Amino acid sequence: MVSVSQQASQDSSTGEEFVQTDPFDPLDVSWLHPSAIGQGTMRAIQLREGLKLEILDVPLGYEHSAAEPETLCDGLEFHFHIQGHHEDGLTRVGDHEFGIYGSGLHPKHCLYSPEQQSLEIWLYVQAEVLRSILADESGELPGGIAHWVGSEDERRYARVGKVTPPMERVLWEIVRCPWQGIPKRLFLEGKALELLGFMVEWEQSIQGQETVQKLPTGIRERLHYARELLLQNLHEPLTLAELARRSQLNECTLKQGFKQEFGMTVFDYLLDYRLEQAREMLERGAMQVAEVMTAVGLKNRSYFAAAFRQKFGQNPKQYQQQFWHFQAKS
Missing domain, CATH: 2.60.120.10 (Jelly Rolls)
Structure with missing residues (x-):
């Protein structure tokens, strides 16, 4: 470059x-x-x-x-x-x-x-x-x-x-x-x-x-377990009620505690994770955009493109083409 x-x-x-x-x-x-x-x-x-x-x-x-x-x-x-x-x-x-x-x-x-x-x-x-x-x-x-x-x-x-x-x-x-x-x-x-x-x-x-009072250790452990469950079910995301039940939290504690611990709501975190996974797949270049979208558990191409553009400043196809153009020039 x-x-x-x-x-x-x-x-x-x-x-x-x-x-x-x-x-x-x-x-x-x-x-x-x-x-x-x-x-x-x-x-x-x-x-x-x-x-x-x-x-x-x-x-x-x-x-x-x-x-x-x-x-x-x-x-x-x-x-x-x-x-x-x-x-x-x-x-x-x-x-x-x-x-x-x-x-x-x-x-x-x-x-x-x-x-x-x-x-x-x-x-x-x-x-x-x-x-x-x-x-x-x-x-x-x-x-x-x-x-x-x-x-x-x-x-x-x-x-x-x-x-x-x-x-x-x-x-x-x-x-x-x-x-x-x-x-x-x-x-x-x-x-x-x-x-x-x-x-x-x-x-x-x-x-x-960090001036906000820290969550109790037990609650934090359950929130981290809830995050694991969330990411293990990319293609069929658990509802808030099911996620709360399986992590032994009530829905209010799950919603408020998750945002305090991870800086985002539950489903904003899931979307952000999906987009990061999509970015890495696009950079590897082995899959088409539609295949990447499916692999990260999304089904609507317009929604995927809009969310990706909001996070990374480009459409998925543009990002992939730019990345590989950069690689070729290097």
Whole structure:
């Protein structure tokens, strides 16, 4: 996906070969074939001091595992996965997920990624840049995100969430940015700040949810069992009454508790799961759209197309064609 100029240079500190991706921007460079990841590119764009984007595009990755020492991280990192998985000692981030990492100590760990194709966007923000953008007159960060900035002896904050359709739209706009030079830098900085805005909004909403009183352990166990029953019956979904009976909950507790525990109503969760399964099947390319729809337990093609478009921003057929077009270009 990332086009690079032909003028290659050598990084004297690492010995790796890199090229200037944008001939009008010396702060936009790509490392070719990162040996620790697989065959592909890592594009780094320094937007300004303390604000950087990186695009990892590895169409031919392989299983990778490496021991990493304890590290003091003085900046914040936001990892957005369009495709790809990794484990880093604090989180496991998969397809269509993002990871938030605050400043502070990253513990000794084993960095692992399976054999896979990867397309990821990483946003790096120094703590002082975050404060310059978001702090109030007294220099304090807004409630709900102040914990992103940790002390030197404090384990860094980390959390994983789902990439939403609006986030994914911005990620693809970054990957496909057609401009060079100053217009490109202005465009990408705007998109970087848009991603940061999504992260602030998501984190504040999560922190707000966690102030709600937690459910008793027994109720939570039954709700998780209800979720298992729900997903085991994709083609013939249980009614709320049957789901409540089999999980030994009353309907009111099931409805209210399920939304508190999983963030959605019972049937919104079922639809979301079906759509995620459909997305994965479309990406594998072995089935037609109608076959995918049937495989995830849906029967109305118009409804399937509308729900898929609302979640992923494209019709199922368009998504499949775009995905395989991306694979072919890679």
